[in-house]
Amino acid sequence: MGFDVQLILLALAPVFVGCIAWEMVWWHRRGDDTVYRWRDTLCNTGLALLHQGADKLAWLFVIPIYAWVYNHWRIHSFDSSWTSLVALFLVQDFLYYWFHRMSHRVRWLWAAHSVHHSSEHMNLSTAFRQSLMYPIAGMWLFWLPMAWLGFQPALIVAIVLLNLAFQFFVHTQAIPKLGPLERLLNTPSIHRVHHARNAKYIDRNYAGVLVIWDRLFGSYVEEDPTEPCDYGTVKRVVSFNPLTVTFSEWRGMFSETFHAKTWNDRIKLLFAPPEIAESVATARREELTVSNAQ
Ligand SMILES: [Zn+2]
Ligand SMILES: [Zn+2]
Numbered sequence: 001m002g003f004d005v006q007l008i009l010l011a012l013a014p015v016f017v018g019c020i021a022w023e024m025v026w027w028h029r030r031g032d033d034t035v036y037r038w039r040d041t042l043c044n045t046g047l048a049l050l051h052q053g054a055d056k057l058a059w060l061f062v063i064p065i066y067a068w069v070y071n072h073w074r075i076h077s078f079d080s081s082w083t084s085l086v087a088l089f090l091v092q093d094f095l096y097y098w099f100h101r102m103s104h105r106v107r108w109l110w111a112a113h114s115v116h117h118s119s120e121h122m123n124l125s126t127a128f129r130q131s132l133m134y135p136i137a138g139m140w141l142f143w144l145p146m147a148w149l150g151f152q153p154a155l156i157v158a159i160v161l162l163n164l165a166f167q168f169f170v171h172t173q174a175i176p177k178l179g180p181l182e183r184l185l186n187t188p189s190i191h192r193v194h195h196a197r198n199a200k201y202i203d204r205n206y207a208g209v210l211v212i213w214d215r216l217f218g219s220y221v222e223e224d225p226t227e228p229c230d231y232g233t234v235k236r237v238v239s240f241n242p243l244t245v246t247f248s249e250w251r252g253m254f255s256e257t258f259h260a261k262t263w264n265d266r267i268k269l270l271f272a273p274p275e276i277a278e279s280v281a282t283a284r285r286e287e288l289t290v291s292n293a294q
Pocket of ligand 1: 117194
């Protein structure tokens with residue numbers, strides 16, 4: 001491929017920045033200066049740059065692994081016909097759904113993904129909030145079956161990045177529900193719900209591009225005009241320093257695992273759903289407080 005597919009997001013950066021500028025002006029003209037906060041937007045931008053750097057580095061290691069599986073183990077060979085490209089898109093969007101769902105339900109993956117959710121603001125720049133730790137968390141493993149199915153590594157990288165690029169546009173409060181599109185695609189309304197911590201909304205709407213996976217696998221919930229989204233994570237991260245934000249959940253996870261009493265607790269602290277890990281950690285903290293007081 002003449003064009004380095006890894007640069008897709010960088011090539012689209014002017015579009016992203018232009019849209020953010022438009023949205024900032026749009027809210028300002030409506031007299032609402034609470035949607036964008038400079039410190040939050042700068043933190044998001046810092047996180048985007050760190051993520052881009054880490055991603056570029058990670059592809060150096062990951063692409064050869066995809067190539068090895070593709071060359072030695074593939075069960076089929078997809079060409080570059082339209083039907084193959086449609087299959088590429090559908091398979092990756094399906095795998096994205098499961099990657100995203102597990103990122104909310106397995107603490108090890110949540111440690112990376114929580115960065116994307118820890119802002120209490122919701123605007124286009126929130127899409128920039130990514131974690132440089134995704135390669136360590138193992139996000140790339142979710143795309144590995146695509147190499148085995150017979151998609152070329154460069155196409156895998158391209159579709160992963162295009163899916164992410166699409167998702168930039170759903171991070172906004174400026175766009176209302178989109179009628180019949182809500183049935184098919186991930187939209188701003190659907191993704192607002194995903195970023196909300198209201199009991200009714202939390203851990204719902206994992207879609208990348210197509211919302212059909214949420215509808216099929218029972219994780220879809222519609223935005224309710226009588227229940228406004230409360231954005232952010234249950235466990236608040238009070239920092240605008242991109243590195244503090246990046247490592248906050250990892251530090252908590254390792255420290256709690258280190259101080260755990262049993263191996264069963266350690267497994268839960270690392271791999272259980274975040275709220276279960278949290279209850280294990282809280283119980284242990286209370287135990288330690290009592291024994292310190294004695
Ligand atoms: Zn998420
Ligand atoms: Zn998001």
